[in-house]
Amino acid sequence: MVNIIRTENYQELSKHAADIIQATIENKPDCVLGLATGGTPIGTYQQLIDRFREGKIDFSKVTTFNLDEYYGLSSDHEQSYHFFMFEQLFRHINVPPERVHIPFGLPEDIETHCQYYEQVIQDAGGIDLQILGIGENGHIGFNEPGPSLQTGTHLVPLSQETIRANSRYFASIQEVPKKAITMGIRTIFQARRIVLLASGANKAAMIRRLLDDNITTEVPATLLKLHPDLTILVDQEAGSEI
Numbered sequence: 001m002v003n004i005i006r007t008e009n010y011q012e013l014s015k016h017a018a019d020i021i022q023a024t025i026e027n028k029p030d031c032v033l034g035l036a037t038g039g040t041p042i043g044t045y046q047q048l049i050d051r052f053r054e055g056k057i058d059f060s061k062v063t064t065f066n067l068d069e070y071y072g073l074s075s076d077h078e079q080s081y082h083f084f085m086f087e088q089l090f091r092h093i094n095v096p097p098e099r100v101h102i103p104f105g106l107p108e109d110i111e112t113h114c115q116y117y118e119q120v121i122q123d124a125g126g127i128d129l130q131i132l133g134i135g136e137n138g139h140i141g142f143n144e145p146g147p148s149l150q151t152g153t154h155l156v157p158l159s160q161e162t163i164r165a166n167s168r169y170f171a172s173i174q175e176v177p178k179k180a181i182t183m184g185i186r187t188i189f190q191a192r193r194i195v196l197l198a199s200g201a202n203k204a205a206m207i208r209r210l211l212d213d214n215i216t217t218e219v220p221a222t223l224l225k226l227h228p229d230l231t232i233l234v235d236q237e238a239g240s241e242i
């Protein structure tokens with residue numbers, strides 16, 4: 001069942017998402033969180049940092065897995081998702097670095113690395129709560145629209161739309177990596193709960209399509225409707241077409 005939560009604005013959306021994460025950790029201090037990058041979760045991460053500083057959340061037993069990483073960028077590259085996650089969240093809270101997992105952008109052997117990533121998620125007991133953003137083209141993680149989707153963690157060519165959308169974080173569009181490593185649809189679906197965050201008018205059409213369209217790999221987010229525990233958090237603008 002899809003549970004839709006409408007919030008007034010980005011601030012409220014971020015607070016609500018942080019409430020869900022905080023409750024998950026309170027119920028299960030050693031929970032496994034699946035985390036996302038992009039602009040959308042930044043407010044949520046700021047909320048988590050504030051609550052940690054106020055002594056309200058303890059991340060010391062939490063394990064995290066990130067959805068994706070650009071292929072070809074080292075972990076200390078400023079545009080890598082590794083760098084992003086440490087800047088936006090991890091270095092401000094008490095999650096032990098050895099419990100943080102992000103696909104590595106420069107693996108020696110891509111197949112081995114993807115299999116390893118799947119295995120570590122299994123070994124950790126699976127993901128309790130997966131936070132997702134949504135691409136304007138309906139991608140989740142970096143599972144791009146296409147005639148088929150891969151199931152497990154894999155290397156994926158980025159679509160022109162995604163390269164263009166993500167170029168806002170790079171000095172020029174030429175610098176945006178052409179490939180990424182992403183959890184697959186099966187990996188994401190194995191999470192016991194999924195919470196998708198969408199903020200802003202540029203996400204409104206895709207949120208409508210997620211809910212109204214038939215399930216199709218051409219709009220990967222439509223597949224989420226098959227998940228037994230999906231919550232969609234929207235602000236007024238992202239929810240304006242539903």
Ligand code: GLP
Binds near residue numbers: 067135162
């Ligand atoms: C990126 C990430 C996705 C994210 C999406 C939306 O491409 N791989 O995980 O959900 O962009 O990003 P934003 O929140 O900045 O709109």
